[in-house]
Each structure stands twice: as C-alpha cells, then as structure tokens.
Amino acid sequence: MKTLKIKVCGMRGPENIREVMLASPDYLGYIFYPKSKRFVGETPNPEIFSLVSGSTQKVGVFVNENLEKVRTICANFGLEVAQLHGCESPEYCLALKEGGLQVVKAFSVDEHFDFRQLENYVGAVDYFLFDTKGKLPGGTGQKFNWNLLQNYQLPVPFFLSGGIKPADVEALSVFNHKQLYALDINSGFEINPAEKDIEKVNKFISQIRKSAI
C-alpha cells in the first residue's frame, strides 16, 4: 500500500490558493503558458507563490519555453519543480535538473504512443507525467486509456494526469502500477478556469489519502 502524492494544477487566485492549501496538496501548479486559459500572467501577483509553503512544492508548467526564462521564473518565484509540456529535449531537461530544479517531463499519450522515446530521458528527469493527447498541450479534461501504461517499464516514477475527476477515486484505487507516484488534478475540479471547487478538492485528497492506493 502506498500513499500517492497529489498535485493540484492550474491555480491562480490568492483566495482560492489559500483554501486549497488547507488540504495540504503535495504539489501546486502554476501555468506559465500564455495560450492557456489558466495562464498566471506576465507579471503574476507574488502573493500566489508566498502563500504556498511547508510540504507543498510549487510547480511551474511550461511549454517549449526559453531555458533561461524557465530558470529565471523558477528562481524569482521560488518554484522547486519545472513541468515541461512541449518538445523539450533530454539535454534541456538535464540542464534544468543540474541547476537544482526537479524536472517533470510530460508526455501526451494515445494508442500510438511509443514508450521507447522515453528511454533517452532516464537520468535527465525526476518524473514523467502522462497526460491525454489532445488539441491542447494540457488541461484537456480528457482521460486516456490507463491500460496503455502497462507498456511503461522504465525506472522513473510518474504522475498520472488527464481528466481525473472526483468520481474517479474507485477506479484509481484499482489502478496499479509500480511507478505510479502521484495524481495530477485540474479541470475536473474547476468552477471556472483556474478556480477550483474547494469541497471537491478536499474530499478527493482525503479519500485518496485514506485509501492509500
């Protein structure tokens, strides 16, 4: 029995962040991708980062962003983790990791996904994140076929992502994979883009922690 970590992604408003923090998520994600409806903005309110402390780690989500800009944003806002949703290479990931950031490399999965492409990232990232392939690079609200992950055999732990909803607790409790490390929740818990329903988040986190999947 292992207790899965939980990441609440796509946060923006200080009040909503304050409320989500009461549930002590393990990770809290901010979107630094200007085309996302959850984009934190070019000059985000510093409060949204300072509200997050203790055991919750701050994650910056980027899509094919300039490497120096990722470093600067993470340093300026005290982000411990960079989550990469574009075509970032193993060398790009390694450069961030060697600079002291934890690196989560996201991949969008569908029936044609070839897990062999991940081999070159072993050693260059801390985690993978498996999301659903869609028109958008993330936050699609759609699930992929989790059974495809039986084809994933590398030693790197992963975040399970893509369309996870409050009603998925039971399905998650029977999904088993040696490298499953964390669950990533986002649009399935939203009232509006970047605004989470606190009751749903709270209930989900406590159910997952109780079930110690």
Ligand SMILES: O=C(O)c1ccccc1NCC(=O)[C@H](O)[C@H](O)COP(=O)(O)O
């Ligand atoms: O959430 C976004 O708008 C987004 C945009 C571009 C790249 C990544 C993005 N989100 C990153 C995440 O980690 C999401 O939680 C993940 O894609 C799952 O989202 P959802 O399908 O809405 O649960």
